Amino acid sequence: MNLKDTIAAIKPLDRSTEAIIRAAMDNKSKPRGSLGRLEEVGIRMSMMQGSLKPRTQPASLVVFAADHGVAAEGVSAFPAEVTPQMVLNFLGGGAAINVLCRMQNIRLRIADMGVNFDFAPHPDLLDLKVRKGSRNMLQEAAMTHEETLQALENGIRAWNIVAGDSPAIVAVGEMGIGNSTAAAAIIAAATGRDAAEVSGRGTGIDDAGLAHKVAVIRSALALHKPDPRDGLEILRSVGGLEIAGIAGFVLGAAAAQIPIILDGLIATSGGLIAALLCPATTDWLFSGHRSVEKGQAFALDLMGLEPLLDLGLRLGEGTGAALALTCIDAGCRIMTEMASFADAGVATEL
Amino acid sequence: MNLKDTIAAIKPLDRSTEAIIRAAMDNKSKPRGSLGRLEEVGIRMSMMQGSLKPRTQPASLVVFAADHGVAAEGVSAFPAEVTPQMVLNFLGGGAAINVLCRMQNIRLRIADMGVNFDFAPHPDLLDLKVRKGSRNMLQEAAMTHEETLQALENGIRAWNIVAGDSPAIVAVGEMGIGNSTAAAAIIAAATGRDAAEVSGRGTGIDDAGLAHKVAVIRSALALHKPDPRDGLEILRSVGGLEIAGIAGFVLGAAAAQIPIILDGLIATSGGLIAALLCPATTDWLFSGHRSVEKGQAFALDLMGLEPLLDLGLRLGEGTGAALALTCIDAGCRIMTEMASFADAGVATEL
Numbered sequence: 001m002n003l004k005d006t007i008a009a010i011k012p013l014d015r016s017t018e019a020i021i022r023a024a025m026d027n028k029s030k031p032r033g034s035l036g037r038l039e040e041v042g043i044r045m046s047m048m049q050g051s052l053k054p055r056t057q058p059a060s061l062v063v064f065a066a067d068h069g070v071a072a073e074g075v076s077a078f079p080a081e082v083t084p085q086m087v088l089n090f091l092g093g094g095a096a097i098n099v100l101c102r103m104q105n106i107r108l109r110i111a112d113m114g115v116n117f118d119f120a121p122h123p124d125l126l127d128l129k130v131r132k133g134s135r136n137m138l139q140e141a142a143m144t145h146e147e148t149l150q151a152l153e154n155g156i157r158a159w160n161i162v163a164g165d166s167p168a169i170v171a172v173g174e175m176g177i178g179n180s181t182a183a184a185a186i187i188a189a190a191t192g193r194d195a196a197e198v199s200g201r202g203t204g205i206d207d208a209g210l211a212h213k214v215a216v217i218r219s220a221l222a223l224h225k226p227d228p229r230d231g232l233e234i235l236r237s238v239g240g241l242e243i244a245g246i247a248g249f250v251l252g253a254a255a256a257q258i259p260i261i262l263d264g265l266i267a268t269s270g271g272l273i274a275a276l277l278c279p280a281t282t283d284w285l286f287s288g289h290r291s292v293e294k295g296q297a298f299a300l301d302l303m304g305l306e307p308l309l310d311l312g313l314r315l316g317e318g319t320g321a322a323l324a325l326t327c328i329d330a331g332c333r334i335m336t337e338m339a340s341f342a343d344a345g346v347a348t349e350l
Numbered sequence: 351m352n353l354k355d356t357i358a359a360i361k362p363l364d365r366s367t368e369a370i371i372r373a374a375m376d377n378k379s380k381p382r383g384s385l386g387r388l389e390e391v392g393i394r395m396s397m398m399q400g401s402l403k404p405r406t407q408p409a410s411l412v413v414f415a416a417d418h419g420v421a422a423e424g425v426s427a428f429p430a431e432v433t434p435q436m437v438l439n440f441l442g443g444g445a446a447i448n449v450l451c452r453m454q455n456i457r458l459r460i461a462d463m464g465v466n467f468d469f470a471p472h473p474d475l476l477d478l479k480v481r482k483g484s485r486n487m488l489q490e491a492a493m494t495h496e497e498t499l500q501a502l503e504n505g506i507r508a509w510n511i512v513a514g515d516s517p518a519i520v521a522v523g524e525m526g527i528g529n530s531t532a533a534a535a536i537i538a539a540a541t542g543r544d545a546a547e548v549s550g551r552g553t554g555i556d557d558a559g560l561a562h563k564v565a566v567i568r569s570a571l572a573l574h575k576p577d578p579r580d581g582l583e584i585l586r587s588v589g590g591l592e593i594a595g596i597a598g599f600v601l602g603a604a605a606a607q608i609p610i611i612l613d614g615l616i617a618t619s620g621g622l623i624a625a626l627l628c629p630a631t632t633d634w635l636f637s638g639h640r641s642v643e644k645g646q647a648f649a650l651d652l653m654g655l656e657p658l659l660d661l662g663l664r665l666g667e668g669t670g671a672a673l674a675l676t677c678i679d680a681g682c683r684i685m686t687e688m689a690s691f692a693d694a695g696v697a698t699e700l
Contacts, residue, residue, distance in 0.1 A: 029439055030446055031427065031553040035669065036642070036662025077381065078697065085696040089379055094689025096380055103676075103683050203381040292386070310660065311677060312386025319385065326453075326676040327661060333453050339444025346435040347428065 001160075001255070003152050003248070003277075009255035013047055013283035021046040025335060029344040037308065041286070041331030048259050048284065049168070054332040056325060059106045060162045061171040061318050062126070062249060063090060063097060064155070064270075066114035066241035067133030068178030069142065070220070075181040075213045077204040080133075083177045084117030090175070090317075091122050097173055097317035104325045107165060111158045111249075113151060114241030115176075126161060128154035134182070134240050137220040141237045142182065148236040148244060155248020162249075163256060169328065170253050171261035171288065172270065173318020174242045180293060183269035185217045185238035187295040189226045190272055191302060194218075198295030200265070203314070231276030239273065246270025251277065254284040261328070262305075263321040264291035264313065272299045286328060289313055289320020351510075351605070353502050353598070353627075359605035363397055363633035371396040375685060379694040387658065391636070391681030398609050398634065399518070404682040406675060409456045410512045411521040411668050412476070412599060413440060413447060414505070414620075416464035416591035417483030418528030419492065420570070425531040425563045427554040430483075433527045434467030440525070440667075441472050447523055447667035454675045457515060461508045461599075463501060464591030465526075476511060478504035484532070484590050487570040491587045492532065498586040498594060505598020512599075513606060519678065520603050521611035521638065522596045522620065523668020530643060533619035535567045535588035537645040539576045540622055541652060544568075548645030550615070553664070581626030589623065596620025601627065604634040611678070612655075613671040614641035614663065622649045636678060639663055639670020 001009065021043050026032050033039060045054035065087050071080045089095045090110045101108040110125050116132040119125055130151045134142040143151065162170060176182075180202035187198045195217035201210055217238075224237035235244055247270045253260045254274070262271045262285055274281045282303045290296070290310035300306065308324045341347075351359065371393050376382050383389060395404035415437050421430045439445045440460045451458040460475050466482040469475055480501045484492040493501065512520060526532075530552035537548045545567035551560055567588075574587035585594055597620045603610045604624070612621045612635055624631045632653045640646070640660035650656065658674045691697075 028446070029436070029444060030665050034553060034663070034665040035446060036664065038661060038663070082697055085694070086379070089689060089694040089696055092689070092694065094379060094687075094694050096378070096385060096684060096688055099683045099687045100680060102687070103680060203384060308661070311388060311658070313384070313388070314386065315380050315384040323676065323680060326673065330450060330453060330673060333449045334446060337444075337449045337452070338446055339439060339442070344435070344439040344442065344444050346439055347432050 001156060003149060006156050006251050006255045007278045010278045010280050012280040015047060017047055024052055027340045028338045029341050029346045035334060038331040038334055041328050042335035045328065045332050046335055053336040056169045056329040056332055057105065058165050058167050059169050059325060060165055060167045061101055061106045061173060061322060062109050062111050062158055062162060063173045063175055063318055064111045064113050064242035064245040065175040067116040068176055068182055068240050069134050069136030070138060070181050070216065071178030072136055073138055073216050075216055076177045076202055078177050080177045083175060084115050086175050087115055091124060095317060096315055096319050097322060100319055100322040104322050106322055106325065111245055113154060113245040126158055128158060128245065130154060130241050137238045138216055141224060142239050143236050145236060148232060151241045151244030152248040155245035156252040158245060159249045159252025167258060169259045171318055171321035172246045172249060172267045173263045173321060174246060174266045174316055176240060176242050179240050179242065179266045181213055181217060182238060182240040182243060183266040184295045185220055186234055186269040186272065187299045188217060189221055189234045189238060190228050190276060191298045192228055193298055198298055200293035200295065231273045235273050243270045247273035250274040250281060254281045259286060260284055261286045261288045261321040261324055263288055263318045264316050265293035265296045266316055268296045268299045272302060275303050288324030351506060353499060356506050356601050356605045357628045360628045360630050362630040365397060367397055374402055377690045378688045379691050379696045385684060388681040388684055391678050392685035395678065395682050396685055398607065403686040406519050406679040406682055407455065408515050408517050409519050409675060410515055410517045411451055411456045411523060411672060412459050412461050412508055412512060413523045413525055413668055414461045414463050414592035414595040415525040417466040418526055418532055418590050419484050419486030420488060420531050420566065421528030422486055423488055423566050425566055426527045426552055428527050430527045433525060434465050436525050437465055441474060445667060446665055446669050447672060450669055450672040454672050456672055456675065461595055463504060463595040476508055478508060478595065480504060480591050487588045488566055491574060492589050493586050495586060498582060501591045501594030502598040505595035506602040508595060509599045509602025517608060519609045521668055521671035522599060522617045523613045523671060524592045524596060524616045524666055526590060526592050529590050529592065529616050531563055531567060532588060532590040532593060533616040534645045535570055536584055536619040536622065537649045538567060539571055539584045539588060540578050540626060541648045542578055543648055548648055550643035581623045585623050593620045597623035600624040600631060604631045609636060610634055611636045611638045611671040611674055613638055613668045614666050615643035615646045616666055618646045618649045622652060625653050638674030
């Protein structure tokens with residue numbers, strides 16, 4: 001499906017079953033609401049899957065990778081060469097996201113949306129390269145209009161590949177040196193917040209580096225002045241190819257009514273682009289992890305999402321989303337497996 | 351081992367290996383510290399287990415159950431009969447803690463420390479009953495000195511049974527109508543906080559119920575005036591049999607240098623008693639979940655612990671501890687499985 005048809009196919013969550021599902025949860029052998037967010041998650045998953053026995057397996061995660069022209073401005077603590085090196089680390093199975101996906105029984109794939117490197121074919125690598133890195137947003141738009149559309153549609157293609165696994169839930173992560181600058185710029189553009197309010201240290205820049213990053217984002221936004229309601233325009237001017245891939249993937253999964261777990265700052269900025277392109281998308285999103293990067297909270301507020309975990313992660317890759325699967329799985333299993341008061345022969349009140 | 355010998359056997363965590371272990375974590379292919387609390391947990395587990403390949407399996411959880419004399423004062427939203435009913439629900443496999451232990455591959459046992467019911471023998475039920483419920487703290491001490499010692503030693507016996515599984519980690523939970531009153535009273539006694547500061551709604555009392563609960567705790571503390579540094583005296587005067595069981599179990603596991611995951615308010619109050627009896631115990635503790643009950647935070651502050659999860663749970667049973675195993679497992683696997691920068695051929699700096 002192309003972008004337009006995908007967006008047209010996205011429906012809000014059907015809440016007509018909510019009363020029945022909530023009654024089933026309230027009747028479990030526990031005080032009402034005492035399982036907190038597990039109950040909320042179990043109820044949402046039941047509504048999404050149209051079942052009183054929701055599940056999280058099979059699960060798939062895609063790490064979207066790309067390079068960024070703005071990395072030339074020295075906005076990251078790591079050199080751009082680390083993007084392809086880390087993709088090779090993912091393919092070799094040694095990165096944090098590999099460890100966590102193995103632990104959680106999540107199928108992991110890497111989508112090359114625009115890494116500045118020619119990779120050999122690999123069964124877990126999706127070749128969706130649009131260009132060897134986005135353009136430097138300080139000098140020109142990060143992508144042309146055509147590149148932006150192609151990156152979004154390549155994200156939809158990534159979803160179509162993952163759809164072959166018939167996943168019960170999917171998750172998104174990312175890798176791209178410089179991409180916390182792009183994500184912060186997207187969030188500043190969409191929320192109207194100043195760059196200083198939404199920018200953090202990424203993988204570890206110092207005070208001077210952070211001040212420079214803020215100045216770069218301010219200049220780029222002053223140059224392009226994207227309309228805060230226009231997701232396509234924001235993405236084109238200050239986004240990134242992997243962020244576009246995430247947005248397209250999210251739209252594709254939402255159109256198929258499959259729940260999606262967002263990771264930290266960058267994945268959340270991709271989710272935000274998807275939500276700007278189609279607001280009903282937010283009904284299909286979970287936020288996996290509270291990022292150390294403060295920009296994420298503004299994006300989550302716009303989407304009405306609250307992270308499940310807060311473990312101080314600032315790595316990206318999808319690590320927070322992979323960990324959060326446990327909370328979602330727990331909510332599903334409570335709904336599926338737990339006895340009712342009547343089943344258990346437990347008194348319900350004084 | 352008796353209580354005295356168990357306490358004598360508890361040693362602080364050996365930190366002589368910390369530099370080597372931290373260097374191994376810092377050399378993983380990620381920015382230093384970017385995995386936040388997973389790194390802290392992985393490093394602690396490595397020190398506890400004396401290994402660069404720490405692990406969380408096999409894992410065991412014990413739910414300590416007892417009735418409370420103070421329940422006669424109407425401090426709970428549920429009748430006392432729910433304690434044995436829920437124990438039967440645990441033995442039948444239908445409660446929340448059963449679901450989460452199955453999910454997490456945790457062996458679950460129930461310790462009857464003092465439920466007002468005669469249970470038939472069951473392979474997962476540990477008969478460690480001291481008395482059919484503690485006494486009403488508003489009229490007399492919750493336990494006699496002998497009952498207190500016996501309950502602590504029965505907790506050590508529970509550990510000795512679990513030790514037969516050679517667990518890599520253990521967790522504790524509880525069930526007992528009225529036990530959030532006992533836990534809040536323990537925390538008020540140990541911290542010097544007023545009852546109103548440490549009391550919450552338990553499984554769901556209303557404003558009037560909460561005011562009554564606070565008044566009951568205040569009166570009980572005014573009657574017994576336990577020394578805030580004397581864990582045994584606090585436990586005897588306002589504690590509970592399952593809380594004593596948890597304290598004994600924690601001491602037994604700590605003496606064997608096995609990490610212990612505490613659950614919410616009540617399990618944390620048991621951990622606090624253990625820490626008062628032997629301060630080095632805190633080196634072996636993790637806090638699994640931030641309780642909705644505000645008293646827990648004061649107890650955690652005294653022990654220097656910070657919860658891993660905050661999912662709005664207020665059920666107890668060990669549910670928060672069982673869920674937190676994922677975070678601890680993730681930290682262990684990061685330490686065990688993740689590639690170093692050199693292994694992965696990734697640049698470490700600009």
